Amino acid sequence: MPEDSFHGPMMLLSGTANRPLAEEIVKALDLSLTDATVSRFADGEIFCRLNENARGRDVFIIQPTPPPGDNIMELLLLIDAAKRASAARVTAVMPYYGYARQDRKDQPRVAIGAKLLANLMVAAGAERVLGIDFHTHQLQGFFDIPVDHLYAAPVLTRYFKAKALSNVVVVAPDVGAAKMARGFARRLDAAFAIIDKRRPTPNETEVLNLVGEVEGKSCVIVDDMIDTAGTMASVVEALMERGAVEVYVAATHPLLSGPAVSRLTEAPVAEVVVTNTLHVPEERRFEKLTILSVAQLLATAVANTHSNESVSQLFD
Numbered sequence: 582m583p584e585d586s587f588h589g590p591m592m593l594l595s596g597t598a599n600r601p602l603a604e605e606i607v608k609a610l611d612l613s614l615t616d617a618t619v620s621r622f623a624d625g626e627i628f629c630r631l632n633e634n635a636r637g638r639d640v641f642i643i644q645p646t647p648p649p650g651d652n653i654m655e656l657l658l659l660i661d662a663a664k665r666a667s668a669a670r671v672t673a674v675m676p677y678y679g680y681a682r683q684d685r686k687d688q689p690r691v692a693i694g695a696k697l698l699a700n701l702m703v704a705a706g707a708e709r710v711l712g713i714d715f716h717t718h719q720l721q722g723f724f725d726i727p728v729d730h731l732y733a734a735p736v737l738t739r740y741f742k743a744k745a746l747s748n749v750v751v752v753a754p755d756v757g758a759a760k761m762a763r764g765f766a767r768r769l770d771a772a773f774a775i776i777d778k779r780r781p782t783p784n785e786t787e788v789l790n791l792v793g794e795v796e797g798k799s800c801v802i803v804d805d806m807i808d809t810a811g812t813m814a815s816v817v818e819a820l821m822e823r824g825a826v827e828v829y830v831a832a833t834h835p836l837l838s839g840p841a842v843s844r845l846t847e848a849p850v851a852e853v854v855v856t857n858t859l860h861v862p863e864e865r866r867f868e869k870l871t872i873l874s875v876a877q878l879l880a881t882a883v884a885n886t887h888s889n890e891s892v893s894q895l896f897d
Contacts, residue, residue, distance in 0.1 A: 588639035588670040591887045594631070594663070596644035596655035599860045602676060603643040605876030610884060617662075619655055627651060629658040635666035641711075641883050642671065646679035646698070647836060647859055653679065653698065657705040664706035672709040672886060673702055674879060676858035677834050681716035684723075699723035711882055711892075713858055713875060714805045714833040717757070729892045731882055733833040733856050734761070736873050737803075738768040740854060741831070746799045748826075750774050754804050754816045762803040765831070772798070776816055796824030806834035807855065810841035814848045827851045834858050835872070837865050845869065 594615050595603030607614050616632040640663045644656040656673060663671045683694030695716075702710065703726060710728045715721070721728040741749075749771035753762035759775055766773040774793025800820050807813055807830070817828045828850050835855035845853050846867050854871045855861075861872060878895060885892050 588887070589637040590639065591883075592633070592635060592638040592640045592668070593883070594640060594642045594659055596642070596652065596659060598645045598647065598652040598655065599643070599676065599857070601860055602857050602874075602876060602879075605857075605874060606643060606674075606880045606883065609877050609880035617659070619659070625651075627654050627658055629655065629662050631662050631666050635663055635668045637667065637669045639887050640668040640671045641674050641887075643674045643676075643879075645675055645677035645859055647677055648679065653701070657701055660702065660705040660707050670708050671706055672711055672883075673707045674883065675710060675712045676875065676879065678712050678715050678720065681720055684717050684720060695720055696723045709886065711879070711886065713856075713879070714761075716805055729882060729886065731878060731892075731895060732764075733858070733875055733878070734764050734768065735895075736856060736875055736878060737831050737833070737854060738765055740871075740873055741769060741801060741829070746801075746829075748798045750793060750795055750798045750800050752776065752793070752795070752800050752802045752816065752820065754802055754812050758804045761805060765801065765803045769801070771801070774800075776819065791819065791823060795820050798825060800825045800828045802828065802830045804830075804832045806836055807832045807841060807845075807853070808836045809839045810837070810844040810848075813850075813853075814844040817848045817850045821849050829854065831855075835861050835870075837861060842867055 592615050593607050594617050597619055618630040620628050642659045646653045660671050680694035680698050708726055713731045714733050721730055749769055751762050751766040751771050751773055753759040753775040763773055774795055777790040802816055813830050820828050830850055830853045832855050842865055853869050856873050856875045882892050882895055
């Protein structure tokens with residue numbers, strides 16, 4: 582075996598952003614999380630320490646990076662701690678890539694937050710990145726290290742196949758979600774439609790046109806994330822007004838910020854299906870919400886990365 586293809590025994594760490602998912606992943610791998618301390622000083626400053634030997638280990642750090650920024654600092658500090666403990670390789674496992682929507686200069690004098698985060702991770706010592714459903718696929722190009730970009734589509738479409746819905750049309754809520762929605766439609770052997778919308782202000786959406794036929798059909802709206810649910814609520818209303826029999830929502834990342842829960846609860850939606858890339862606290866859950874696990878998907882990707890096997894087969 583070539584020297585550079587072996588990175589020592591596997592070690593899995595977790596920050597505090599989504600520890601339940603990390604525990605599911607290690608259970609699927611028949612391992613346990615490495616003992617590590619992630620605590621706060623009195624002023625809120627973060628302290629990270631590995632309490633086990635990491636020398637020569639293949640370290641995977643499981644930490645999504647939603648707000649607040651402390652989640653990013655935890656990831657960076659854990660990477661730095663592992664590198665300074667002489668880990669053979671450090672892989673950042675990011676079920677959700679925070680700041681992904683700040684991926685270009687679409688206004689004068691703005692920051693490109695997604696690129697900045699990539700630079701910070703590499704500077705901290707990350708040598709690989711493993712993520713799920715980046716907001717835009719081009720984010721992979723922000724890194725000069727290997728990036729494995731996974732998709733939650735197999736998990737979500739498996740659930741909808743089991744529901745055996747009839748006369749289904751998959752709806753993209755905007756042009757940006759079109760590729761993801763087409764993949765869903767292909768997997769579900771369903772028709773495809775797309776919404777033409779505009780944003781009068783950030784986090785507000787106005788539906789202008791619908792391209793496709795939804796009258797008398799079961800609709801599944803597909804997107805990578807649900808933030809304030811303004812888009813989803815308005816699209817659900819528009820589809821019902823245009824004769825849809827029922828409307829489902831499917832999304833990978835449940836940010837569920839601000840008024841999202843009340844909007845989705847009040848909307849005429851049959852079910853909201855998301856994954857556990859982000860932890861949804863009990864007080865933010867509601868009757869129509871279904872949370873599917875991506876732990877097995879990530880566990881397989883971690884195992885294949887460790888053993889230098891293909892990760893692309895998980896895209897099928």
